[in-house]
Amino acid sequence: MSNLGQIDTDFYQSNYTIDDQEQSCNDANMYGNLYGSGEQAGGQFQPTSLVPPEMLTSSHPGQVFQPAANSDYYSQSPYIDSFDEEPPLLEELGINFDHIWQKTLTVLNPMKPADGSIMNETDLTGPILFCVALGSTLLLAGKVQFGYVYGMSALGCLGIHALLNLMSSSGVSYGCVASVLGYCLLPMVILSSCAIFCSLQGILGTLTALLVVSWCSLSASKIFTSALDMEGQQLLIAYPCALLYGLFALLTVF
Template sequence: MSNLGQFDFYQSNYTIDNQEQICDDYLHGSRKQEASEQPQPASLVPPEMLTPDSTGQCFQPAFYPDYYSQSPYIESFGEEPPLLEELGINFDHIWQKTLTVLNPLKPADGSIMNETDLAGPILFCLALGATLLMAGKFQFGYVYGLSAIGCIVIHALLNLMSSSGVSYGCVASVLGYCLLPMVILSSCAIFFSLQGIIGTVSALAIISWCSLSASKIFISALTMEGQQLLIAYPCALLYGLFALLTVF
């Protein structure tokens, strides 16, 4: 053991602090290498929309109106029709059909009348039932029953008479719109009785009004020139039943 003092051991500059620093450098270097090898996710923001900030070190999304205006999704959304039009409710067409019915001498537009629009007919049927109820006659079932049976019969007759044919919805729409003069007659029954000469004459005038308007629309939509009186006759029978409900 005394001989150990005669040997001079090798003195090195390597210390524990240097060992910790080397380990830290190795760990940070391996993490950077792994991060660089990983694939970067594709950016959802286009490069032209990224602008550097004042320091030039990070990028922030910028707003470009031209980019959003050229987006196909925004253009397709702007081209969509209104919700009421998708549901088949067009107030302009409803108003034009109503004016055509109120003026029997006005020519009908076949392109507008050949539509299965049931918003106006349902409204007029409800108005007829409501006015009859105000006159003391609860006849909603008769109104809807006669409307359904009449539409079926008129639909069959028109398909036999015309070469092009017609849909059931179109027939129901036309007959429902032409029910508007009958609503006027039922409104008059609220204030005075129609069981007399004046009431009979008024009922005949309303029946003629409704049937002429319906036949005018049918010949315009189905291009059946010269057959208005043939179509007006079954329509007059149908509206005559509504007149009987109103008068009696």
């Protein structure tokens, strides 16, 4: 039994003393002072230079600072300002319903003076819509003429474009010519709509077609005269326009 007691004593015997424990605590405090320079006396953590000081808040002592949202910081961001300054999507696509409505009213009223600044735009939204409407109304009247409508429109725009560049000193773009001729096709759409309900192959239909051709050509010549500053040449511009719209009238009547 004495041997067992000696074995237990030897097993639990250690060289670790209270002085060693105090020395380890002192060493821990020393290392804490070296690497814990970012901590305050109250245990608070000092913010680093990577985070703006105005974005750090602490409601209670002893808590770790957390980044807080700053509305002034984000309101001054250039990316947010760039999104606010972007134009609407329709304006980026070149679709302005106000200008479309003004051009339509100018075509419907040949005596109304045209605004040259608006009419000089290459807006093709209205012309494409009116070309599709003309082909659709001819289809409802039993005439499949979509190819003729598009072909004559393209060739007519090329001819009028070349003629206007020879007559005017400033010149005109092809998009502007196509836009004006397409908007002035609106009276022809009205004529083709009438052909759905009644036949135009008669004296009344012929007179109505001549009236609509004159309406379209006068509206187009008025717009070209205002946009290109070609005063006194409206009749010279109206004649080739009347020939072009006469072809559309032949498609509508016959």
